[in-house]
Amino acid sequence: MTQRIERFTTYAVLIVFTVLVLTPFATIILVALGPEGPAVTGLEWPDEINFDNFPRAWSAGGFGDLLQSSALVAVFVVPTVAIFSVLGGYALGSLRFPGSTVLFYVFVLGLVMPFEAAVIPLYYGMRSVGLIDTYAALILPQIGLSMAFGVFWMRAYFLSTPRALVEAARLDGAGTFTILWKVLLPGARPAVTTLSALVFLWSWNEFLLGLVLIQDPGKRTAPAGLGLFIGERTTDIAGLSAGALIVTAPVVIVYFFLQRHFVQGMLSGSVKG
Amino acid sequence: MALTSDTSPAATAPPQVAAGGLPPGDRRRRRSPGEPRFIGLLYIAPAFLFFAVFVLVPLLNTIRLSLYEWNGLTDMQWVGLENYREILGDEDLRGSFVHSLIFIIFFSFLPVTLGLGIAALLARRQLRGMSFFRTILFLPQVVTSIVIGIAWKWMYATDGVVNDVLRLVGLDGLTRAWLGDFDFALYAVGIIGTWVLYGFTMVLFLAGIQKIDPELYDAARIDGSGAVREFFAVTLPGLRGELAVALTLTMIAALRSFDLVFATTGGGPGTSTTVPAISIYRLAFREGQVGLASALAVVLVVIISTVVYAINTLIRKPE
Numbered sequence: 001m002t003q004r005i006e007r008f009t010t011y012a013v014l015i016v017f018t019v020l021v022l023t024p025f026a027t028i029i030l031v032a033l034g035p036e037g038p039a040v041t042g043l044e045w046p047d048e049i050n051f052d053n054f055p056r057a058w059s060a061g062g063f064g065d066l067l068q069s070s071a072l073v074a075v076f077v078v079p080t081v082a083i084f085s086v087l088g089g090y091a092l093g094s095l096r097f098p099g100s101t102v103l104f105y106v107f108v109l110g111l112v113m114p115f116e117a118a119v120i121p122l123y124y125g126m127r128s129v130g131l132i133d134t135y136a137a138l139i140l141p142q143i144g145l146s147m148a149f150g151v152f153w154m155r156a157y158f159l160s161t162p163r164a165l166v167e168a169a170r171l172d173g174a175g176t177f178t179i180l181w182k183v184l185l186p187g188a189r190p191a192v193t194t195l196s197a198l199v200f201l202w203s204w205n206e207f208l209l210g211l212v213l214i215q216d217p218g219k220r221t222a223p224a225g226l227g228l229f230i231g232e233r234t235t236d237i238a239g240l241s242a243g244a245l246i247v248t249a250p251v252v253i254v255y256f257f258l259q260r261h262f263v264q265g266m267l268s269g270s271v272k273g
Numbered sequence: 274m275a276l277t278s279d280t281s282p283a284a285t286a287p288p289q290v291a292a293g294g295l296p297p298g299d300r301r302r303r304r305s306p307g308e309p310r311f312i313g314l315l316y317i318a319p320a321f322l323f324f325a326v327f328v329l330v331p332l333l334n335t336i337r338l339s340l341y342e343w344n345g346l347t348d349m350q351w352v353g354l355e356n357y358r359e360i361l362g363d364e365d366l367r368g369s370f371v372h373s374l375i376f377i378i379f380f381s382f383l384p385v386t387l388g389l390g391i392a393a394l395l396a397r398r399q400l401r402g403m404s405f406f407r408t409i410l411f412l413p414q415v416v417t418s419i420v421i422g423i424a425w426k427w428m429y430a431t432d433g434v435v436n437d438v439l440r441l442v443g444l445d446g447l448t449r450a451w452l453g454d455f456d457f458a459l460y461a462v463g464i465i466g467t468w469v470l471y472g473f474t475m476v477l478f479l480a481g482i483q484k485i486d487p488e489l490y491d492a493a494r495i496d497g498s499g500a501v502r503e504f505f506a507v508t509l510p511g512l513r514g515e516l517a518v519a520l521t522l523t524m525i526a527a528l529r530s531f532d533l534v535f536a537t538t539g540g541g542p543g544t545s546t547t548v549p550a551i552s553i554y555r556l557a558f559r560e561g562q563v564g565l566a567s568a569l570a571v572v573l574v575v576i577i578s579t580v581v582y583a584i585n586t587l588i589r590k591p592e
């Protein structure tokens with residue numbers, strides 16, 4: 001009997017916490033489906049469900065452009081990080097060379113470093129080479145900042161591959177790159193997928209860099225644009241909410257498709273660290 | 274190609290199951306036969322180049338800038354440690370670190386406790402639908418933090434959910450404009466942090482307890498341990514690694530928290546929710562005090578590094 005009560009309590013607790021997680025999302029969704037105007041109410045079903053706010057936010061609100069900018073940045077950042085991480089992880093995980101230990105610890109340093117520590121010189125550095133307000137200003141630092149985790153993650157994968165496989169290939173005369181390409185990479189797909197998903201997540205959600213390094217409204221990325229609208233658009237609450245949902249939709253959709261990868265990646269990546 | 278004369282144990286031993294925990298450059302593992310000595314440097318080069326140019330060099334520059342007074346436009350002026358003295362002496366700047374401490378309670382201690390509680394409840398139990406719960410609980414980690422800020426702004430609005438609930442239970446007197454309240458805004462934002470992170474700690478610890486050997490629980494039962502003793506004797510030690518990770522990541526989140534504060538209160542009202550990250554942004558990019566902002570950034574990095582180091586030495590089992 002107590003067993004059943006225990007199970008019931010456990011489910012109840014889980015459900016309560018889950019509902020609490022969903023409540024703010026329900027709120028913003030309901031606001032986005034409601035009437036235009038400055039008033040915010042609680043969890044009330046609006047009198048008429050109004051989908052107009054979304055197309056309005058997209059075009060007149062400029063959220064379509066914001067999404068385009070974010071997509072452009074992500075398209076360059078994600079594959080580059082994936083490629084460099086595979087190469088670097090291969091180097092630290094499968095190859096042996098002098099200085100590899102030191103280099104590894106340097107990368108580990110980058111894992112805990114906050115962006116705030118780098119953003120000031122990044123801004124002035126970009127300004128001095130005239131890259132402010134270009135997409136490169138965002139793409140290049142984001143690649144750099146993702147490198148620590150990327151190399152760390154792929155190194156863990158390469159460390160888990162059997163050395164006998166590599167050595168057999170060497171004895172067969174395979175070169176370093178061939179071994180990577182033909183022997184080790186095929187099995188790396190889950191690891192690379194997880195890495196790409198996580199880097200996409202961080203790139204898309206990146207706020208501080210987008211806020212600082214791009215001032216041109218035409219090139220702003222989604223979170224930065226959204227953040228600035230909060231101050232400006234105080235009367236169109238529904239439009240702002242619709243825009244916010246548009247901004248976060250891509251990562252949420254990717255999350256639901258690749259959920260296992262995200263959770264496994266973020267959890268095991270941190271525990272290994 | 275002739276067989277190499279490498280007869281080291283690693284070459285002849287069975288392949289080691291190398292989890293991420295193996296120290297790098299383990300001296301027992303030798304280079305594969307035929308592998309050029311420095312080829313690894315070539316492969317690590319692109320990654321390291323980007324990392325060095327866009328992370329390491331800026332970090333060093335931040336340290337350098339912290340020793341100057343600069344408005345970003347005209348000449349820099351050397352001031353040595355003056356900026357650091359100003360941080361110690363300025364009430365507002367010191368206050369921002371106090372706010373971070375309070376955030377640590379909300380962003381770190383509370384979620385970790387909640388996570389441990391859930392882990393305790395679910396230890397040894399197989400519940401169905403865990404995948405569903407995990408997906409939802411983890412959601413705040415994925416959603417753009419600005420969007421979370423906006424959603425909670427609506428929650429905290431005068432006629433929003435929080436006040437509605439208070440009215441529902443008859444606590445009308447407690448209703449207020451939470452994010453605009455000088456006394457309570459900080460705690461209101463703190464609660465958002467708890468909400469963002471408890472799902473993470475729960476999922477992390479739930480994954481962790483899967484790895485605890487059930488026989489340990491059986492042994493505890495045989496010894497006559499109740500649920501509480503079981504938790505402290507088996508569950509908690511088994512979650513050591515996860516605990517270190519949870520504390521590390523949540524404390525870092527508390528110490529940074531730029532996005533959330535920017536989206537909800539912008540640091541206000543007044544300076545009641547200002548945290549160091551917000552000050553850094555404001556001082557550097559709105560008030561032309563680049564040197565002071567850089568010094569603040571350096572202090573923040575030092576604090577974060579110290580916290581990470583302390584947690585990991587205190588909690589992690591010596592490997």
